[in-house]
Structure formats: structure tokens, C-alpha cells
Amino acid sequence: MRYWLFKSEPSAWSWDQQIARGEAGEEWSGVRNYQARNFMREMAVGDRGFFYHSQTERAVVGLVEVSAAAHPDSTTEDDRWDCVDIRALKPLARPVTLDAIKADPALSDMVLVKNSRLSVQPVSEAEWRRICEMGQTDPG
DNA sequence: GCCAACGTTGGC
């Protein structure tokens, strides 16, 4: 199993909206960046991910699971763009803020820190465990 | 709201 991080502006698509989709999950559509798309193509059903709120909140707020492998993005006719589906697993007991992540030496290599603009990114198993721990949440 | 960082586009 691999681990990922999905970034969203809460004003565009929030964790609450993601939860509301329930087991059915939702297309992670709208990504128009090759690096992010390529990561989604590497994902397998059952992979885990963090749901991160950018902009106003800047915190990891929940855990998600990949519920469908990469397929054409339904929001465009352009066949270059694929996306996966994800479903919410559970919120973090405590959101882990970007400030907290930056302050932790164990997380200094995170893509979130090094390339803040990448909207879909890989997370190492160590990073996964550490952030779940900081969020006082069972890593699953 | 600003601006730095980055990715993409298009002219040459």
C-alpha cells in the first residue's frame, strides 16, 4: 500500500463535502498538472491518503482511501487528464497544521514543504505514521 | 491582496 496527499481549497471542495459523499466517494477531478496526474496513475484501489485544506486553513484534516483507479476526468473532453476516485475514511482527531509539519524535523522532506504547489503528492510511510500520531488518530 | 515559485505556452 502507498500513501498520498490530496490538496484542496476548502472553498472549492471541502472535507465536509468529501464526507457527505460517503462510501461512494468522489472523482478527484480538475487536476491539470502532469506531475499530479502521473501520481494518480500510480495509485491503486485501497491506497491511503491525507486530505489537506490549502489557503485559509492550511492543515491535514482527514484520511481518505482510493476507491477507483485512474480513469478519464469527466470534467474535460481533453483525454490527457485522468483522475482517481477517493472516499473519506475519518477526520483527524486534531488537524495537523502546515506550521506544525514545518516545525517537525522528521517531516522536513515532505513534498508539502518542499513543493507547496503540487496538489497531489506522495507521502512516505514514516510521514504517514508521524502525521497520524500528531493528529492523535489511528493510522489504520 | 501580494508576490514568489512553478508550470505551460508559443514565437523564434
Place this chain on the structure above:
DNA sequence: GCCAACGTTGGC
């Protein structure tokens, strides 16, 4: 194939 111009993202 290079690079300047431009658009977008996201932290601050």
C-alpha cells in the same frame, strides 16, 4: 529546442 511571457497556485 530555447526562453520569454504569461497564468496559476498557495503561503504569508
